[in-house]
Every structure is written in C-alpha cells, then in structure tokens.
Amino acid sequence: MPSFPDPDYLIDRRILRRKLTFWRVALFLVLIAGVVGIGVHYADSDAPTSKHIARLSIEGVITGDKDTLKLVREIGESKNAQALIVSIESPGGTTTGSERLYNELRRVSEKKPVVAVVGTMAASGGYIAALGTERIFAEGNSLVGSIGVLFQFPNFGKLMETVGVSVESVKSSPLKAAPNGFEPTSPEARAALASLVSDSFLWFKDLVKTRRVMNDEELTKVSDGRVFTGRQAVGLKLVDALGGERDAIAWLESDKNIDHDLPVRDWKKDRSLERLGIMGASASLLELMGWSGAATRLERLSQLSETRLLDGLVSVWQVTPVD
Numbered sequence: 001m002p003s004f005p006d007p008d009y010l011i012d013r014r015i016l017r018r019k020l021t022f023w024r025v026a027l028f029l030v031l032i033a034g035v036v037g038i039g040v041h042y043a044d045s046d047a048p049t050s051k052h053i054a055r056l057s058i059e060g061v062i063t064g065d066k067d068t069l070k071l072v073r074e075i076g077e078s079k080n081a082q083a084l085i086v087s088i089e090s091p092g093g094t095t096t097g098s099e100r101l102y103n104e105l106r107r108v109s110e111k112k113p114v115v116a117v118v119g120t121m122a123a124s125g126g127y128i129a130a131l132g133t134e135r136i137f138a139e140g141n142s143l144v145g146s147i148g149v150l151f152q153f154p155n156f157g158k159l160m161e162t163v164g165v166s167v168e169s170v171k172s173s174p175l176k177a178a179p180n181g182f183e184p185t186s187p188e189a190r191a192a193l194a195s196l197v198s199d200s201f202l203w204f205k206d207l208v209k210t211r212r213v214m215n216d217e218e219l220t221k222v223s224d225g226r227v228f229t230g231r232q233a234v235g236l237k238l239v240d241a242l243g244g245e246r247d248a249i250a251w252l253e254s255d256k257n258i259d260h261d262l263p264v265r266d267w268k269k270d271r272s273l274e275r276l277g278i279m280g281a282s283a284s285l286l287e288l289m290g291w292s293g294a295a296t297r298l299e300r301l302s303q304l305s306e307t308r309l310l311d312g313l314v315s316v317w318q319v320t321p322v323d
Contacts, residue, residue: 054081064097076108092124105132138230148225
C-alpha cells in the first residue's frame with residue numbers, strides 16, 4: 001500500500017509556506033516604499049532650474065523649525081524664483097516660531113514679490129506668517145485672525161493631594177520654575193506669566209497695526225482673540241481681497257510685473273523618515289499603499305499631538321478635528 005504523509009506534517013508545511021509568502025510580500029512592499037522614498041527625497045530636494053513662481057506651503061503647527069527657515073532663505077536667494085506665493089493652512093503654533101518665519105518672509109520680500117494665499121485657515125501664528133507678505137488673499141469662508149497669545153500649563157495639585165503624593169522643592173527664589181504643576185499657582189507667579197503674555201500680545205498687535213495700516217479703533221475690533229471669515233476680514237482690513245492662487249498670480253502679473261504664464265513650482269523640505277517622525281512616516285506609507293483615508297486621519301492625529309506638546313508662549317487656534 002502507498003504511504004501517505006502524516007497530516008500534521010502537511011499542516012506544518014502549509015503554515016510555513018503561508019509565513020514565507022507573507023514575509024516575501026512584506027519585503028517587497030518595504031523595497032517599493034524605499035525606492036519611492038528615495039525618489040521623493042531627490043525630487044523634493046532639487047530646486048527648479050528655470051524661471052518660475054515659487055510656492056511655499058505652510059501647513060499644520062508652526063514651530064519655526066530650521067528646515068522651513070532654510071527653505072525660505074533658499075527661495076529668497078534663488079535667481080529662478082521670480083516671486084513667492086505662501087500657501088497657508090495653519091492654526092498657528094509657537095509665538096517665537098511664528099516670529100522667525102515672519103522675519104524670514106520679510107527678508108524675502110525685500111528681494112522679490114511675496115503674496116499669501118489663505119486656504120482653510122491662517123489663525124494666530126498662521127496669520128503672523130501672512131503678515132510677512134505684501135498682500136493677503138483669502139477665500140470667503142477662510143478663517144483668519146485669532147490675534148492673541150496663550151500660555152497653558154496643567155496643574156495636578158488636587159489629584160496628587162487626593163492620592164497622598166507631594167513634590168517638595170528647594171528654590172533660590174519663589175518664582176523659580178513657576179508654575180510647576182504640582183502646587184497651586186501663586187498670585188506672584190500668575191502675575192509674572194500674565195506679564196509675559198501681555199508683552200507678546202502687545203508685540204502681536206503692533207505688528208498687525210503696522211503691517212495692516214490700522215488705527216487704534218480698527219485694531220481694537222480685531223484683537224480680541226476671535227477668528228473672522230474671509231468676507232469679514234476684508235472689511236476689517238485683515239486681508240486685502242477675496243480670492244485664491246489664481247488671483248494672487250494675476251496680482252503678481254499686473255502689480256509686480258511678473259512675466260505672464262510663468263509656471264508655479266512647489267518648494268518642499270526633504271521628506272525623510274527621520275524628518276517625518278513615526279506617525280508622519282506611517283501616514284506616508286499608508287498613502288503609498290492606497291489607504292489615503294487612514295493616512296489623512298493619522299496626519300490629523302500627528303498635528304493635534306504636536307499642538308498639545310507645544311511649550312512656552314503659543315499663538316494657536318485650537319479646535320477638535322472632525323471628518
């Protein structure tokens with residue numbers, strides 16, 4: 001009689017074969033992602049080599065990171081970039097980071113025309129960035145403004161008191177490392193923080209007043225922290241006109257003598273996995289695999305987590321993202 005293989009043996013071989021197939025497919029996908037990533041890296045890092053209008057996208061939380069500032073400087077120094085369109089989709093970020101970005105945009109505007117185009121939002125630090133340009137366009141339902149400064153910190157004093165834990169410290173002065181989150185904030189510490197916020201707020205308001213050519217009465221109407229639609233913002237002098245990128249290009253051609261029909265080219269930072277971070281890299285891989293919905297949700301989560309982790313004085317408009 002012919003001998004048949006042991007059933008357990010056949011089952012083990014089938015399981016092993018499935019595992020090998022899985023790892024082969026996984027390795028193939030990793031290789032594809034690596035090749036695409038290398039291509040994106042070199043494609044994004046090479047500046048356009050013919051005359052064009054540069055487009056710089058300011059998206060998400062503004063931190064004034066060195067790579068973004070370096071990119072702005074490179075656009076300013078480029079002989080091929082005849083003008084710069086700053087496309088803004090941002091709720092703001094750190095006050096200092098927004099100030100750095102504003103200063104770099106002002107330096108570019110000394111060399112070539114710079115115009116801002118607001119998409120969904122240019123609030124707080126995002127609006128500070130827009131102030132660094134010569135003209136601001138916004139859609140009718142864009143959100144702009146949120147002129148203000150915020151300092152937030154958690155206080156776990158009551159929780160620690162409930163669980164019977166205390167943190168003791170020896171300080172050189174009462175205001176050293178205040179607030180610390182482990183004890184009630186003293187009136188002196190709160191006053192010191194209020195002084196910081198007030199000073200930065202005065203700087204922000206003076207920036208708006210100067211760049212938007214407002215009097216005190218006009219400034220008071222827009223500097224209570226609220227956001228405005230693009231339609232409201234035109235009447236309040238926060239933006240110059242309603243419109244998008246096409247209108248910005250028309251303005252560059254008519255008012256700044258930029259050649260007609262120049263192509264618009266994106267200038268981007270390198271998209272390495274290290275720069276993207278864990279969630280950003282994961283979102284990029286999901287996008288490559290065709291799962292754009294999951295990638296979008298992960299990118300939103302990444303931006304929200306960045307906002308929550310901002311330290312120091314911030315100029316940001318915080319909302320809960322919805323689909």
